[in-house]
Amino acid sequence: MPKVRGATMSDVAREVGVTAKTVSRVVNGDGPVAEETRARVLEAMARLGFRPNLLARNMRVGARDSTVGLVIPDMGNPFFGTLAGGFETAVRSRGLTLIVGSSNETSELERSLISTFLARRVTALLVVPSADSEHRSLRAERAAGLPVVFLDRPAAGVTADCVVSANREGARAGVAHLIAHGHRRIAFIGDSPKLYTRRERFQGYRDALAEAGIPFDRALVEIGHDHEAAAAAVGRVLGGTAPATAVFAANNFAATGAVLGLARLGRRDVALVGFDDLPLAEVLDPPLTVVAQDPAEIGRAAAGLLMSRLDGDRSKARTVVVPTRLVARGSGELPAP
Amino acid sequence: MPKVRGATMSDVAREVGVTAKTVSRVVNGDGPVAEETRARVLEAMARLGFRPNLLARNMRVGARDSTVGLVIPDMGNPFFGTLAGGFETAVRSRGLTLIVGSSNETSELERSLISTFLARRVTALLVVPSADSEHRSLRAERAAGLPVVFLDRPAAGVTADCVVSANREGARAGVAHLIAHGHRRIAFIGDSPKLYTRRERFQGYRDALAEAGIPFDRALVEIGHDHEAAAAAVGRVLGGTAPATAVFAANNFAATGAVLGLARLGRRDVALVGFDDLPLAEVLDPPLTVVAQDPAEIGRAAAGLLMSRLDGDRSKARTVVVPTRLVARGSGELPAP
DNA sequence: ATGAAAGCGCTAACAT
DNA sequence: ATGTTAGCGCTTTCAT
Numbered sequence: 244m245p246k247v248r249g250a251t252m253s254d255v256a257r258e259v260g261v262t263a264k265t266v267s268r269v270v271n272g273d274g275p276v277a278e279e280t281r282a283r284v285l286e287a288m289a290r291l292g293f294r295p296n297l298l299a300r301n302m303r304v305g306a307r308d309s310t311v312g313l314v315i316p317d318m319g320n321p322f323f324g325t326l327a328g329g330f331e332t333a334v335r336s337r338g339l340t341l342i343v344g345s346s347n348e349t350s351e352l353e354r355s356l357i358s359t360f361l362a363r364r365v366t367a368l369l370v371v372p373s374a375d376s377e378h379r380s381l382r383a384e385r386a387a388g389l390p391v392v393f394l395d396r397p398a399a400g401v402t403a404d405c406v407v408s409a410n411r412e413g414a415r416a417g418v419a420h421l422i423a424h425g426h427r428r429i430a431f432i433g434d435s436p437k438l439y440t441r442r443e444r445f446q447g448y449r450d451a452l453a454e455a456g457i458p459f460d461r462a463l464v465e466i467g468h469d470h471e472a473a474a475a476a477v478g479r480v481l482g483g484t485a486p487a488t489a490v491f492a493a494n495n496f497a498a499t500g501a502v503l504g505l506a507r508l509g510r511r512d513v514a515l516v517g518f519d520d521l522p523l524a525e526v527l528d529p530p531l532t533v534v535a536q537d538p539a540e541i542g543r544a545a546a547g548l549l550m551s552r553l554d555g556d557r558s559k560a561r562t563v564v565v566p567t568r569l570v571a572r573g574s575g576e577l578p579a580p
Numbered sequence: 581m582p583k584v585r586g587a588t589m590s591d592v593a594r595e596v597g598v599t600a601k602t603v604s605r606v607v608n609g610d611g612p613v614a615e616e617t618r619a620r621v622l623e624a625m626a627r628l629g630f631r632p633n634l635l636a637r638n639m640r641v642g643a644r645d646s647t648v649g650l651v652i653p654d655m656g657n658p659f660f661g662t663l664a665g666g667f668e669t670a671v672r673s674r675g676l677t678l679i680v681g682s683s684n685e686t687s688e689l690e691r692s693l694i695s696t697f698l699a700r701r702v703t704a705l706l707v708v709p710s711a712d713s714e715h716r717s718l719r720a721e722r723a724a725g726l727p728v729v730f731l732d733r734p735a736a737g738v739t740a741d742c743v744v745s746a747n748r749e750g751a752r753a754g755v756a757h758l759i760a761h762g763h764r765r766i767a768f769i770g771d772s773p774k775l776y777t778r779r780e781r782f783q784g785y786r787d788a789l790a791e792a793g794i795p796f797d798r799a800l801v802e803i804g805h806d807h808e809a810a811a812a813a814v815g816r817v818l819g820g821t822a823p824a825t826a827v828f829a830a831n832n833f834a835a836t837g838a839v840l841g842l843a844r845l846g847r848r849d850v851a852l853v854g855f856d857d858l859p860l861a862e863v864l865d866p867p868l869t870v871v872a873q874d875p876a877e878i879g880r881a882a883a884g885l886l887m888s889r890l891d892g893d894r895s896k897a898r899t900v901v902v903p904t905r906l907v908a909r910g911s912g913e914l915p916a917p
Numbered sequence: 918a919t920g921a922a923a924g925c926g927c928t929a930a931c932a933t
Numbered sequence: 934a935t936g937t938t939a940g941c942g943c944t945t946t947c948a949t
Contacts, residue, residue, distance in 0.1 A: 248642070249701075249724065251942055262920050267944060275918055292720050297699040298635050298645055299942035303925050305585065308635055310679065318655075319662035319876070328655035328682055335681075340696060342647065342679045344672075345665055359677060362634040364586075383629050387586065470863075503863045523860040526807075526840045539656070588926055599936050604928060612934055636926035639941050920949075925942105932937070 250291035258287040270295050310340045311549070312360030313369040315394075316348045322519065322538045323371065326394065329542025330369065337550060339366060350376035357381075367391070367549050372398040374438060390552035392545045396439040397562070404552070405562040406544045408536045410440050410518075413567030414447025415454075417516040417534040418491050420569055422455045425579030426489035426514055430463040430480035432473050432501060433493030444493045444518055463487055473500020478508065488579045489514035495521060502527060514577040518567075525572055532575030535568045587628035595624040607632050647677045648886070649697030650706040652731075653685045659856065659875045660708065663731065666879025667706065674887060676703060687713035694718075704728070704886050709735040711775060727889035729882045733776040734899070741889070742899040743881045745873045747777050747855075750904030751784025752791075754853040754871040755828050757906055759792045762916030763826035763851055767800040767817035769810050769838060770830030781830045781855055800824055810837020811844065818847065825916045826851035832858060839864060851914040855904075862909055869912030872905045 252263040252270075259266075261280060268274040269284040276284075287293075301308055311334060315323040331341045342365065344356035353376050360368060367390040372378065377400035385391050385403060392404045421429050431448045434441040445464075452459055463480055467473025473496060480487040490505075490513060492498035498517030505513055511529070520535035544563045589600040589607075596603075598617060605611040606621045613621075624630075638645055648671060652660040668678045679702065681693035687710050697705060704727040709715065714737035722728050728740045735742070758766050768785045771778040782801075789796055800817055804810025810833060817824040827842075827850060829835035835854030842850055848866075857872040881900045 252944095253942080263943075264921085264945095265919060268919085271944090273944095277918060280918080292724075294695075294698050296701060296942055297696075298701060299639060299925090300944075301925095302636060302639065302927095302941095303943045303945080305925065318665035318668065319658050321656050321658045321661065324658065324661035325656035327680075331655065331680075331682060340679055340700070341681065342677055343664075343668075344678065345668060358631075359634075361631050363677070364633060364635060387629075499860055499863050502860075506863065506865060521860060523836055523839075523858060523864070526836050526843065526864070527860070528843060528865060589928095590926080600926085601928075601937085602935060605935085608928085610928095614934060617934080633926055636941090637928075639925095639943095640927045640929080642941065918949100921947085923945085923947105924940105925944090927941090929939090929941105930937100931939100933935080 249296075250293040251296070252293070255284065255287045255291055255293050258291065259283045307366045308364045309338055310342045310363065310365050311367045311369060312357070312363070312365040313341055313343045314346050314353055314356045314360075315343065315371045316346055316373060318343065318345050321522075322536070323395075325538040326542040326545075329539030330546050331542070333543045333546030334550065337553075346371075346373055348373045365389075366553070369394060369545055369549070370398065371395045378403075390549050392548055394541060394545055402560045404545075404548045404560050406541050406548065407562065407564055408440075408541065409564050409567050410443035411447040411450065412564075413534040413536070413569075414444035414491070414493065414518060415450040416447075416567070416569050417518060417532075417575070418448050418451035419454065420532070420571070420575050421489040421491065421514055421516055422451060422457070424489075424514060424576055427455075427457050427579065428460070428463065428485060428487045429457075429489045429491055430465065430477075430487035431491050431493060432465045432467045432476050432480070432497040434468065434497075435466055441493060448491060448493075460485075467492075467497045467500050469496050470500040470503055473497040474504030474507065477501050477504030481508065481510065481513065487513070489575075489577075490516075492517045495519045498531065498533070502531065512577060512580065514575055514579070516575040520570065524570075527574070529574045529577070530572035532572045533570050535570050537565055537567070540565050586633075587630040588633070589630075592621065592624045592628055592630050595628065596620045644703045645701045646675055647679045647700065647702050648704045648706060649694070649700070649702040650678055650680045651683050651690055651693045651697075652680065652708050653683050653710060655680065655682050658859075659873070660732075662875040663879040663882075666876030667883050668879070670880045670883030671887070674890075683708075683710055685710045702726075703890070706731060706882055706886070707735065708732045715740075727886050729885055731878060731882055739897045741882075741885045741897050743878050743885065744899065744901055745777075745878065746901050746904050747780035748784040748787065749901075750871040750873070750906075751781035751828070751830065751855060752787045753784075753904070753906050754855060754869075754912070755785050755788035756791070757869070757908065757912050758826040758828065758851055758853055759788060759794070761826075761851060761913055764792075764794050764916065765797070765800065765822060765824045766794075766826045766828055767802065767814075767824035768828050768830060769802045769804045769813050769817070769834040771805065771834075772803055778830060785828060785830075797822075804829075804834045804837050806833050807837040807840055810834040811841030814838050814841030815845065818845065818850065824850070826853075826912075826914075828852075829854045832856045835868065835870070839868065849914060849917065851912055851916070853912040857907065861907075864911070866911045866914070867909035869909045870907050872907050874902055874904070877902050 346353035465476035683690035802813035
């Protein structure tokens with residue numbers, strides 16, 4: 244294993260015939276340094292390929308590591324990727340670097356990642372909590388002043404800052420859109436009810452029905468964890484004596500599954516609104532109407548929350564709700580028969 | 581700004597009435613410690629909420645920081661996200677943490693990120709180089725033993741390990757697939773020729789034509805940087821006196837643009853093969869045939885390369901080519917008229 | 918304008 | 934089985 248040790252300040256100092264402290268002054272531009280000395284130091288730095296060791300600096304200064312730890316379920320999911328990107332861009336100017344890990348929605352990996360991040364003395368912690376995790380252990384860290392923000396879903400076990408989408412209101416708006424086009428039999432296809440986002444969106448669905456005075460029908464509620472399950476669910480809600488005329492798909496998989504299911508059935512008369520946008524939504528036939536989330540904004544909001552905490556804001560935990568936006572493209576505007 | 585300073589080994593030691601070194605022994609389980617001492621140390625650690633400071637440890641041990649710096653153009657792009665995920669999973673067991681930054685395809689941000697990572701003394705550096713960047717400055721780091729791997733595209737200025745998709749061969753296979761279905765007038769819609777991946781894929785396109793003895797026709801080559809441009813390009817190659825009967829879309833945008841363009845023209849008779857898979861490919865009508873890349877495998881391959889370097893492999897720079905896979909779904913199997 | 922000494926939190930290499 | 938000393942690379946605090 245090669246020693247990758249680079250030149251240190253002392254190395255540079257020795258070259259020039261000064262002390263490490265002088266080099267430090269040149270590097271950080273604080274104390275006064277003679278022009279000629281500075282020049283020679285800079286020259287030696289360049290010649291030796293010196294890079295100041297940021298970790299040693301942080302340690303001596305007593306600062307935490309200039310990183311923010313982010314735990315997301317899956318880096319390949321563009322929702323979380325975009326969120327991370329929005330956050331990173333927003334904190335970059337503050338000199339913070341993003342360190343990420345994916346939990347695969349398991350509480351074990353999540354715990355282990357958080358633990359690593361804390362051992363690294365991250366400046367702040369951002370977590371998309373997995374379904375079954377709890378975070379009592381973070382109370383002490385929070386009490387000690389470590390900013391903690393939960394993303395996309397609130398956490399169990401701690402009260403902490405949190406940024407979520409307007410799931411309930413977004414779903415309400417999506418379903419109201421279908422109702423406005425004359426539908427009264429609207430199916431809901433979503434995740435398992437144990438998921439926070441599904442519960443919220445389901446509430447929004449019921450809100451919209453209630454507002455319009457449409458009775459709730461259990462038979463129109465289906466679970467579809469993946470494409471195929473959702474496609475099958477579409478078949479069920481479209482059958483029976485009082486079939487649905489419209490579908491509200493409460494997540495990405497449900498939406499694409501619904502598209503697939505409708506295509507297989509050759510049904511071009513069923514209205515469809517999905518929750519969360521898809522890159523190909525507009526090339527579908529008909530183009531898919533969705534309730535779009537704004538993951539980059541969730542990241543930015545988290546960054547804002549975090550930075551205000553770093554600036555000394557000790558007020559009680561806040562929850563930021565990031566608005567969704569109804570994007571009407573065609574599939575949701577099919578009229579009721 | 582709150583002091584988030586946690587308990588140190590000395591704090592724990594003082595509590596128990598031993599020396600820091602003893603606590604260190606307990607934490608790292610190296611030297612011998614009396615059962616009773618160990619118990620009391622553990623108790624004190626728990627009580628004080630002690631977390632060993634990994635950064636201080638790495639510094640003292642003379643190890644580099646246990647992170648790998650990864651520079652990608654865009655975290656929201658699932659290709660890079662999946663790549664990062666594949667890498668992260670593969671190196672996790674080695675105790676390496678991923679630190680990421682996005683360059684937005686700009687050489688300035690890329691340079692700045694690399695610089696930050698080097699200042700943090702990352703264990704290794706992974707870069708998806710932006711088009712106009714050059715990395716001469718990394719020669720010294722490489723020479724000093726820092727593992728550097730370029731991803732998706734080779735870099736200018738340094739010879740280093742590199743992992744890329746089988747762009748040329750993949751494109752060749754995709755176009756050959758169209759030829760096998762009787763097409764002889766096959767359009768190529770892709771990025772600007774200054775991009776490495778486009779150049780490779782274009783070569784593959786020409787390889788396939790040459791193999792089949794089909795003359796190359798400049799008029800069938802179009803640039804489409806985004807959906808709309810690609811959709812428009814489709815219109816052009818389908819017009820004229822000798823229109824295309826099939827389209828090879830050399831990237832994601834070109835592929836979705838082509839789908840859009842064909843839909844707008846109401847053309848269901850034109851065969852289409854895209855390069856790089858899409859989550860919705862199978863719900864399109866007809867389902868989209870693609871040459872799928874394997875971003876997770878690119879990440880894993882990079883991890884493998886990297887770890888062998890960390891294990892002392894000093895052999896000359898290697899380039900790993902990750903195979904692509906033709907996924908026939910329907911759009912590519914439409915027969916030539 | 919520059920330097921000397923001490924120490925951030927931890928551990929290597931010795932003691933004892 | 935435990936403690937001492939020194940020092941990783943840097944910066945603080947005081948000198949000079």
